[in-house]
């Protein structure tokens with residue numbers, strides 16, 4: 001899938017701040033696709049203008065310049081002008097601040113046909129999908145074109161060349177947001193054994209009380225898809241009725257929050273590695289149905305330990321030291337080694353001399369790995385600090401385990417000296433005896 005990184009800028013209208021996004025209209029292109037054996041998509045540059053998206057209280061007056069449509073309307077321009085009459089888009093101000101934070105915005109528009117509608121009937125519908133790179137908010141908007149029932153003037157309106165839809169006097173395609181499915185946390189990390197709330201919600205213009213709201217959550221992972229929850233809920237005078245299907249223990253969504261607050265969030269309890277994946281929240285209400293994606297990443301930091309508690313060189317033999325990383329997720333882990341002798345100012349990297357074991361996968365999906373190092377006494381005098389440094393996604397900072405090379409045990413030294421002395425005494429006495437015998441002869 002292509003994603004187009006777009007540039008976002010903003011202008012401030014008198015009633016509120018306008019947000020202007022560069023988008024692509026995605027259209028299924030005929031012709032060329034046939035040869036390739038699949039549908040080809042055309043991307044047509046377009047603009048999405050949110051009028052008065054957020055109030056401009058506190059904004060500096062010099063900045064208050066409303067969005068200016070082109071001076072002469074052009075049939076080739078594709079400007080979707082959005083009015084938000086009754087829908088409050090949650091966290092919409094994030095779009096306004098994205099510019100200041102230099103966040104990129106991905107914006108794509110495509111044609112949409114509501115349930116039961118004719119393909120070319122009016123009003124026309126579009127899906128606008130807007131995502132802030134790096135998280136924040138993700139929106140799937142259903143846009144419905146606005147048309148004047150009675151033509152006030154005799155002149156025919158300008159028709160947009162690509163869509164063949166009438167443009168407003170200022171050359172924009174006037175639309176209103178009639179349905180939106182959003183996530184304020186489109187990507188989330190959670191540890192094994194923990195619980196998580198996957199954020200998803202919807203808003204609808206003119207929702208009919210008592211109307212069914214259908215919510216479906218699916219997980220998609222490594223090419224496999226599975227429905228894990230399905231709710232059909234409706235508000236009656238006394239309570240909220242629901243038909244519920246759940247295919248994972250510890251999974252829930254609240255039917256009353258769904259119909260009363262438009263809250264479609266999913267709770268997953270006691271997470272396992274296999275819960276990781278792309279979750280698709282699909283909300284259907286009345287003639288509209290659309291979806292939002294939430295990524296769940298499972299993480300588990302490694303437990304890190306050295307194979308030895310102490311390191312003493314008794315003789316000139318090298319010694320082996322291992323650094324074990326236990327039960328972490330995901331797979332990528334980095335192990336580095338350093339040594340710093342008392343005489344050295346900076347630690348020296350030993351990573352090149354180390355060797356890695358292969359990854360071991362446990363039945364719960366976590367991994368373990370060890371890194372081995374051979375240390376020589378000449379290079380590592382007593383007092384040398386050996387560090388194993390591990391970095392992993394689930395560790396907030398680099399994690400160090402260290403060990404200091406000890407002096408050989410003084411007791412051992414004492415007995416070694418005694419032994420050496422004893423040997424010397426025996427040897428010398430032999431020599432003297434030999435010498436004495438020689439003298440006698």
Ligand SMILES: *[C@@H]1O[C@H](CO)[C@@H](O)[C@H](O)[C@H]1NC(C)=O
Nearest residue numbers: 146147148152167168169174
């Ligand atoms: C409908 O009419 C009003 C008033 O003349 C005008 O301001 C508006 O742009 C028109 N809308 C469209 C979609 O042409």
Ligand SMILES: *[C@@H]1O[C@H](CO)[C@@H](O)[C@H](O)[C@H]1NC(C)=O
Nearest residue numbers: 199200201257262263264265
């Ligand atoms: C849904 O409800 C939960 C629990 O009250 C809350 O934490 C979450 O922010 C709500 N999400 C939406 C989209 O309203």
